[in-house]
Amino acid sequence: MWRGLFFASLAFLPGVANADITAIYSTPDASKTLKIEVASNGNLRSETSPGTRLIFLRGGMAFVVDRHFTPPMVASVDDLRSAIFELLAKVAPAALEQAKRAPHRVFVMKGTQVVQGRSGDAYYEQAPDGTVAVTPFVVISRDPAIASLGRAMAEQFEQGEKLSPSPPNLATREILRSGTPILINGMELQSLSDAAIDPSEFELPAPKDTPQQLRERLAKQ
Numbered sequence: 332m333w334r335g336l337f338f339a340s341l342a343f344l345p346g347v348a349n350a351d352i353t354a355i356y357s358t359p360d361a362s363k364t365l366k367i368e369v370a371s372n373g374n375l376r377s378e379t380s381p382g383t384r385l386i387f388l389r390g391g392m393a394f395v396v397d398r399h400f401t402p403p404m405v406a407s408v409d410d411l412r413s414a415i416f417e418l419l420a421k422v423a424p425a426a427l428e429q430a431k432r433a434p435h436r437v438f439v440m441k442g443t444q445v446v447q448g449r450s451g452d453a454y455y456e457q458a459p460d461g462t463v464a465v466t467p468f469v470v471i472s473r474d475p476a477i478a479s480l481g482r483a484m485a486e487q488f489e490q491g492e493k494l495s496p497s498p499p500n501l502a503t504r505e506i507l508r509s510g511t512p513i514l515i516n517g518m519e520l521q522s523l524s525d526a527a528i529d530p531s532e533f534e535l536p537a538p539k540d541t542p543q544q545l546r547e548r549l550a551k552q
Contacts, residue, residue, distance in 0.1 A: 351528040354480050356518040365518055369483050374533040377487065386487070387535055393490055396536060404548055405539045412493050414545040419496060430496040438502055439463060444470045446513040447520060449477075454506055466517075469503075471510040477523060481511030 351371055357364040357380075364380040377386035385396040393408040406414075419427040437457045444453040444467060451472035456464045472481075485507040492499050513520045540548065 350479075350525045352479055352483070353522075353524045353526065353528060354483075354520060355522045356515065357521050358517050359519065363518060367480070367483060367487075368528050368532055369479070370528055370530070370533060375483065375487075376532050385536075387533060389533060389535065394535060394539060395494075400548055403536060404545070405535055405537050406545055407539055408490060408493055410540070410542050410545055414542060414549055415494060416496065417546065418549050427496050431498065433497040434459065435498065435502055436500050438468065438506060441467075444514070446470055449474065449513045449520065451510065451513050467514065468516060469506060469512050470514040471506060472513045473510045477511045480520075480523060481507070484512050484515070 352367070352369040354367045355364065356367075362380070366378045368376040373388070373391075375386070375388040378384070384398065387394040387396060395404070395406050395408060395411055397404045397406075416427070438454040439457050440452050440454050441463070442453055443450050449472050451470040453467040453470045455466075456468045458464075485504070488507050489499075489504060511520075
């Protein structure tokens with residue numbers, strides 16, 4: 332279960348537009364969703380379906396709340412990174428070293444695609460043998476009206492990378508920094524709102540776990 336934590340993502344968003352933002356991404360069949368809420372003060376809350384994992388940012392500190400655990404795990408991203416790497420070094424050192432040497436993902440831009448009425452540049456993943464995926468991994472809009480969401484998504488990705496032993500994916504970073512994803516990993520941007528968000532949405536549900544508590548929780552998974 333702890334392996335899924337590699338793909339949690341979160342961010343501190345200094346200088347985001349002076350309005351709250353709520354964005355909903357989902358696959359066409361709604362089997363996978365992502366809800367991102369960004370307050371005007373930079374606090375962030377991200378929830379993935381089916382509601383088992385929450386991401387928070389408060390006062391510049393990033394946290395993961397994972398309901399796969401009982402009681403839910405609340406961890407700072409820095410503490411969780413340390414605990415994950417410690418555990419991997421003990422139980423799977425070869426896998427850890429292999430992950431550190433993993434090749435970067437490569438993407439090629441091929442035309443544009445319309446997603447839910449918005450148009451953007453389509454980027455397809457390219458395999459080491461040169462084969463290009465049939466469907467795009469991400470479609471990037473250059474619309475300045477939704478640029479604040481783009482900055483949030485880019486920051487989420489970069490912070491989430493901290494929980495993975497693989498090298499930072501510079502190509503993906505560059506793509507996400509260039510605009511706003513209207514499709515990413517099969518999920519389409521379904522809605523975007525600037526309605527005010529209740530400040531309680533950004534409250535952590537419990538005190539964060541200590542580093543030792545994190546080690547014990549991950550070791551049991």
